[in-house]
Amino acid sequence: MVAVEYTPYDEQLNIDPYPLYAQLREQAPVFRNEDLDIWVLSRHADVDAALRDPAGYSSANGPVLDPAIWGPDAHKMMSFSAMDAPDHTLTRALVSPVFNPRRVAAMEPRLREIVRGHLDPALRRERFDFIADVAATVPMDVISELLGVPEDDRADARRLINLGFYRPPGARDMTPENAQAMGALAGYFVRWVEERRRKPAGDLLTTLAQATVDDVPLTDPQIIALLGLLVTAGYETSLRLLGNAWYWAWRNPEQRAHAFDGGITDWVEETLRYDNPVQYVLRTLTEERTLHGVTLPAGARVLLLIASANRDGDVFPDAETYDLSRGETHRAISFGGGPHFCIGAPLARLESRIILEELASRVEEYEIDQDETVRVYTTNIRGFSSLPTTIKLR
Template sequence: MAVEYSPYDVQLNVDPYPLYARLREEAPVYHNADLDIWVLSRHADVDAALRDPAGYSSSNGPVLDDAIWGPDAHKMMSFSAMDAPDHTRTRALVSSVFNPRRVAAMEPHIREIVRTHLEAALERESFDFIADVAATVPMDVISELIGVPADDRAEARRLINLAFHRPPGARDMTPENAQAMGELAGLFVRWVAERRSTPAEDLLTTLAQAEVDGSPLTDPEIISLLGLLVTAGYETSLRLLGNAWYWAWRNPEQLARAFDGGISEWIEETLRYDAPVQYVLRTLTEERTIHGVRVPAGARVLLLIASANRDSEVFADAESYDLDRANTHRAISFGGGPHFCIGAPLARLEGRIVLDELASLISGYQIDAERSIRVYTTNIRGFASLPTTLKLR
């Protein structure tokens, strides 16, 4: 039976990796005629495409949703839906905030945030790892970087969850998604207005005062940029933490390795093994022949990052979750080229601190797998709930 792939297949939400393996082996250039997408699944092909922005354009956006994809994608996705020079100029407005050196200097403060949330969770011993830790820490951290008022953070987190969650089988934004995005944009407008009248030492103030080519940023430009930073900074770290928590529990020998000084390895192998972002979309600017298959100019090309990270041509025993793996640096979970994820250093730091703090306080934990809930989106993989019981030291 010929291999068939659709990012909307609800069965992929359970375990997409056997199908990814078949794509790599049987159809490394796969065409879904109904969706009119071309899919690359091998590491070499995905990595090369990510590093070729001239051939694989981001101008129509990185996701498949019809409500977002197209020449106006930048109005919602900001610089993630731009090519140079617009991408370069817009990304530069915020790049200093996410500079690795500046992010590293935040470690003491992030540990304070983490300990505050862990203290409440540890008092109960049984809690939801997602709701009580993995979701709250990233939101507080990105909120402080940007300047989100403390009183608005819980509401912003609720709206982001509503904006991204899709009912199984949904092929586009639902009315509930659109309403949540609208309400979130309303929060952004208020925050920017407050910073214009009362400047502070935060990114909101920087954006409210920023100029590009001598002209101030418009409110819609600031809103799309804030939307990208808040949602990406929150979603990526949240799903990375949940996936790390789940897979170490499923592999007890690897959990022991993690608790024995392998926290960084825990993060890196999780990023390779079960990447939070499963794919990104690009638009081919010229006809290409790949593995003997002609792909036309203008094609929508889906780059399966999560499949590339399981490619046995790059990673030995790729289907195993192994914290002693030596080459996790070749994983492309945060993309590559000019669109390499600007928040990667922050996501890694948050993950390391959360897991390090927990490892210092507990000897193990149990997850209630039957009550765990996966989040459903077309390109984000992770959990909405992970009921957990801790074993304290």
């Protein structure tokens, strides 16, 4: 039996990580990478249990492996995603009302208006880049509407987020270009908050500008970290989810027919299970644990392979098949679990459903230029940066 080797920096994983994930689940459910000083969990039961155990699997050092971010100061860049209770609870509570499922559902008419505004010019051309012209524009406008980001700044903010996330193949940390882009984005955050302090409005920027924790106002660095988390996560994951859905439905025409025949929710949920945008999250063990006969020490850095867990055949029959009619995707852990369950999940699901509904109602069929597709390279986000598409309208 060939020994299994895994590193999130393997460029081949960007093409197709799932055969290796299957090997990990079968042969090494607790895998040790000495070079990176990480332990890797790949089975659904183990990943799910860890996500629901914040006392044992701490988020205080942050959820990603990048050396520039990971560590006790991770919250300075990643806000409440790099906190444990009670700080996590208090900080998340500042923004959770905005992402309440009922409030998000009430946004549907406005979201549909935004979607149509971007779709109309793309569909008139009949050939366009699904990522640049649709998937990248709508999520940025939606999260911007929630926050109160000025329209004139949205395109540049989107550009800076893309520059901040992109890694050259093989990169193991943020590059100077990444840091420069994120610094420029932080400059926008400071200006937006200062404007709301001078001129309050009914948006989340105003809420944060006036917010306190334990009667102490939030500092600018705290607000910048919080905005950075909301804007980048709200934009990046929705963008990649849409691209993956569009691609896999094209690759599986019978599933596309199911989607176009009223199965939009199935389309979203099966894509999240089958090819989740977020491949892993990182946790830090607070105490020694033994799993599958392997002892992990206190302080161990544990990589939870969410994307592998969602392909676990013990939970999802015929897990390697993209099947919109499978019906049991509710056990997928695409948005995490426990207290760190993704706060933006209702919004991501709603905007994805609306975009795909609008497309299905107007597009009879479409083709993707496989040779011209481009995947984005990061260590934990999977998706496309370009999907050239030709459509036939109804």
